[in-house]
Amino acid sequence: MLTTCTAPAAAPSVVARDISVPQPNILFIFSDDLSFRDLSAYGQRNYATPHLDALVRRSTRFTQAYTAAPECAPSRGCLLTGKHVGRGPIRINSSARGFEPLPAGSNTFAEKLQQAGYRTGVVGKWGVGYRGSTGEPLRQGFDYHFGYLSHYEAHSYFPLELFENEETLPLRGNDAFPLETLYAKKGTENKASFAEMYNASGKLEYLERPGATYAPDLMDQKAAAFIEENKDRPFFLFFTTNLPHGPSIVDDLRAFSTREEMDINSREWGAMVQRLDESVGRLIAQLKATGTYDNTVIVFASDNGYSMHNPKQDVAGEQYWPDDPWLLNKGPFLGGKFSVREGGMRVPFFVSMPGQLESRVVSTPVWLVDLYPTFVRLAGGEVPADLDGVALQPLLGGGAGTFPEERxxxxxxxxxxxxxxxxxxxxxxxxxxxxxxxxxxxxxxxxxxxxxxxxxxxxxxxxxxxxxxxxxxxxxxxxxxxxxxxxxxxxxxxxxxxxxxxxxxxxxxxxxxxx
The missing domain is CATH 3.30.1120.10 (Arylsulfatase, C-terminal domain)
Structure with missing residues (x-):
């Protein structure tokens, strides 16, 4: 039986080192479409996420945390610029013109961290720019980028190419992967046929092909290399994985390899969350191996709410997002992705500060727009006055001042x-x-x-x-x-x-x- 920790009363002494550490490293792990009950520390009982659970046990957990928008691109755009979706540069996934990039002069938090002396890197799904646009990561405050550019490209775990700074990395071994068939899976009656993509041990047979590359493996390697290369200076790493965003596919079914009675989408989704947990374990192991763990703030969040099942209509014609009958991972909230009801906006969110050994729970409502001023304050920089977020330091157990609860x-x-x-x-x-x-x-x-x-x-x-x-x-x-x-x-x-x-x-x- 999995257990969840009981948080002690909030006490600044629990995280007494958070303000005294000058310019801590910052690792921000941003998951994609993660459901509220996908982690075992958040109530999932079909599988375990031990690395994330361990992180929760030494973190401040925000029980009423909201993202900035109910879909990928605006969630990222608002996060990076510190502005709400009604005045930020990215409002919806695409405008009447197409996929809008972050415009020049967006003044992202990454630029502020650069100015404070940080080495900044983003690994994974960028989602607010593309090659040659003003929204490219290296034009928005990042010194290093590896992964996908537009959110559209990140719909594949077997891409034909990825990007590293100004270079294109071809992945020709992925050319035979049947990506298009995955988009028909949800509407296919015979979903069992997709289970045949895995062998008797639950391994994805496609990966036995010479040159086949599962993108999350590359992301882990590049993130670890960034930490190694910058271990002797303050760094910010934005690890923005596309796990567990669909279309569902995974390298190994893990805990679900023998659960043949389950829908294949549910089995893959659960295994994708477990794969995300493994990435977190590898990142934390790399921090410890490089001697940077004790000087690193670790932040974890999801970009939007529940997305596993498409919305349907009830007898009154109202839309609802049905919970997955196997994983029961939606959470108690109404709505889901693409809806600005609670189900589309509420997300798991927790922060581990340097030296934090115990858990804390904060019920004050916060949103991810608050991370911009929080990161800048951690770096010792000057927080711009025109942001819609508020630095979270008073809620993290250190930092003077009160916190505005009625904003x-x-x-x-x-x-x-x-x-x-x-x-x-x-x-x-x-x-x-x-x-x-x-x-x-x-x-x-x-x-x-x-x-x-x-x-x-x-x-x-x-x-x-x-x-x-x-x-x-x-x-x-x-x-x-x-x-x-x-x-x-x-x-x-x-x-x-x-x-x-x-x-x-x-x-x-x-x-x-x-x-």
């Missing part, structure tokens, strides 16, 4: 908007729709709309949503219609402003591109 967090996707402010969560499907008001601390599923009980709260949150969003000429803004957005696409085409996508040749043949 609002803004979220949107097309016409849907929501806000978390103090104890309250407000959501509306459209700017013209009535606002629903919930108390997530006592109603995690947001089943009881309290707008009629607290009309003043509903009015305050509605007023905030009416005024917080800054319209963008190319993204879908709240209140717009499908025809308005189509007009933007037409204008972009007419004026030659469609953004060319960089894609490996396999990506030019994805099913949704066939028209």
């Amino acid at each position: 609002p967090f803004y979220f949107y996707k097309n016409n849907e908007q929501s806000v978390r402010k103090g104890a309250w969560f407000g959501w509306r499907a459209h700017p013209a729709a009535a606002l629903e008001v919930y108390l997530p601390e006592e109603d995690q599923a947001c089943a009881f709309d309290l707008a009629g009980v607290y009309p003043a709260v509903a009015a305050e949150l509605s007023q905030y949503l009416d005024t917080v969003h800054q319209d963008h000429p190319w993204y879908w803004n709240p209140g717009e219609r499908a025809e308005d957005y189509q007009a933007k696409i037409a204008l972009a085409e007419k004026t030659g402003q469609i953004i060319p996508r960089y894609r490996p040749n396999r990506m030019a043949r994805m099913p949704w591109e066939r028209k």
Whole structure:
């Protein structure tokens, strides 16, 4: 039986070294589409994640943590720029022009860390730029980059090529991998046929081909090399893995090699989370081997909420995201990825400070936009005044000052908007729709709309949503219609402003591109 730790009362002495360590190294592990109950420390019982569980036991765990957006690109864009999705440069995965890159002058936290003397690296899924664009990592404050560029490319664990700084790394041994078939898996009745991709021991048979490369293995190697090369100076490593984002495929089914009664998607997803856990174990082992572990802040989070199953409609026509019947990993929240309800926004999030030996639990609502000022303060830099986040040091057990618990967090996707402010969560499907008001601390599923009980709260949150969003000429803004957005696409085409996508040749043949 797996056990979870019981956190002691918060005490600054537990992490007394966090402020006294000058310019600690920072390792930020950013998972992709991880579900709230995917880790055994968060309630998963079908498999264990021992390395992440061990990290949780010596971390500050934020029980009410929100990402910045319910999908890949804006989540990363807001994180890097410290601005909410209603005024940040990346609003939705793509605009009427295409995949928007981070613009020049974005002033990312990586640039601030560079200015403070840090060596900065990003390994894995970048997702906010592509070759030749202003959003390339080396133009946004990173000294080193290895991995995917656009989030579109990161849909393959067997890519035809990856990128290292200004160079392209061909992976010709992956050319025979049947990537396109994976996209049909969820809608295929005979999913059992996909289990035949694994041998009797649960190993992926494709990896027996000469030259076949499973991308997460390369990511681990490059991340370890970055730590080794920078062990004698302050470094920031953004390890932004694409695990366990679909389409599901894994090198080894691990704990699920004999679970033939389960859906193959569930088996692969669980094994992908275990593979993520192995990456974390390797990174921590490398920190210890290089003597940098005791001087490193380790941050773990997911980029958005539950995504394992596509949304469906209930009898009343409302969308819902069904929990996986085997893994039960969704968590208690309403909604999921691409929705700004709790299920799309709530994520696992914990921080281990240098010298921290015990766990702490913080229930104050926070969001990942807070990481920009937190990182800059750790580096000893000056935090810009125009950020939407607040440094988390007072909640991490060290650092003077109080923490603002009543500040609002803004979220949107097309016409849907929501806000978390103090104890309250407000959501509306459209700017013209009535606002629903919930108390997530006592109603995690947001089943009881309290707008009629607290009309003043509903009015305050509605007023905030009416005024917080800054319209963008190319993204879908709240209140717009499908025809308005189509007009933007037409204008972009007419004026030659469609953004060319960089894609490996396999990506030019994805099913949704066939028209």
